[in-house]
Amino acid sequence: MKTILITGASSGIGHATARVFLEDGWHVGLLARRAEPLAELAAKHENALALPGDVTDLGQVEQAVAQLVGKWGRLDAVFNNAGIFSPQGTIDEIDPTDWHNSVAVNLTGMFNTARAAFAAMRTQSPQGGRIINNGSLSAHTPREGSICYTTTKHGVTGLTKTLALDGRPFNIAACQIDIGNAKTDLVEKLNDRLLADGKPLLPMMDVEDVARSVLHMANMPPSANVLFQTVMATNMPYVGRG
Numbered sequence: 001m002k003t004i005l006i007t008g009a010s011s012g013i014g015h016a017t018a019r020v021f022l023e024d025g026w027h028v029g030l031l032a033r034r035a036e037p038l039a040e041l042a043a044k045h046e047n048a049l050a051l052p053g054d055v056t057d058l059g060q061v062e063q064a065v066a067q068l069v070g071k072w073g074r075l076d077a078v079f080n081n082a083g084i085f086s087p088q089g090t091i092d093e094i095d096p097t098d099w100h101n102s103v104a105v106n107l108t109g110m111f112n113t114a115r116a117a118f119a120a121m122r123t124q125s126p127q128g129g130r131i132i133n134n135g136s137l138s139a140h141t142p143r144e145g146s147i148c149y150t151t152t153k154h155g156v157t158g159l160t161k162t163l164a165l166d167g168r169p170f171n172i173a174a175c176q177i178d179i180g181n182a183k184t185d186l187v188e189k190l191n192d193r194l195l196a197d198g199k200p201l202l203p204m205m206d207v208e209d210v211a212r213s214v215l216h217m218a219n220m221p222p223s224a225n226v227l228f229q230t231v232m233a234t235n236m237p238y239v240g241r242g
Contacts, residue, residue: 003072004218005029005065007055007113008082010037012184013210017079020211022048029068032082055082055109065116074124077218078117080110081134088145099148106152110159121172128171132217133160137180137238164227173225175217180232182207203233
């Protein structure tokens with residue numbers, strides 16, 4: 001039995017990834033703020049556990065990890081996925097509240113989840129596990145007007161690299177998947193706005209292509225790690241997109 005905790009599991013990439021892991025036979029803890037979608041998915045799968053909670057609250061994340069370990073005995077992997085997009089603009093146009101919210105979810109939430117997972121993986125027997133962080137193409141090459149999102153995602157890359165180093169003595173592997181334009185409600189809404197403005201639409205890829213990529217990373221043996229993986233819509237701008 002292999003176990004994973006997936007944050008942001010109520011919709012989008014997190015929800016699709018949870019379904020793929022469940023179909024592959026993993027036992028999946030579903031963590032997100034919205035309880036209803038988690039309960040609906042868990043009702044369809046005996047190997048799913050709904051864990052409503054807010055990643056910005058360390059206590060709630062620690063409680064979710066404790067519930068998962070209490071039910072299934074160990075935590076093998078985490079998909080550290082929860083994140084938000086903030087309103088776009090130049091730095092002087094950004095509401096400080098949007099900045100603080102971005103940092104709270106995209107960076108502190110990632111820290112909280114990795115912290116709780118690391119502690120569990122370090123002390124369990126056999127020791128170890130894998131922490132998979134959801135970065136972004138913006139973790140490397142930003143778009144204009146994305147200072148909140150881009151800054152936090154650069155921070156996630158630093159988190160991944162440091163976790164990869166600090167996890168070595170405890171058999172904890174850390175890695176990052178950088179995703180570009182998976183077909184989710186969020187990206188489709190962006191395309192609706194572009195269409196209304198008469199601008200070219202964003203190329204998109206099936207969200208299950210992302211989910212299967214995360215599954216591949218999680219299924220690597222303890223002796224191997226995909227440190228960074230980029231999965232993107234084939235025709236979207238990335239290298240030199242600025």
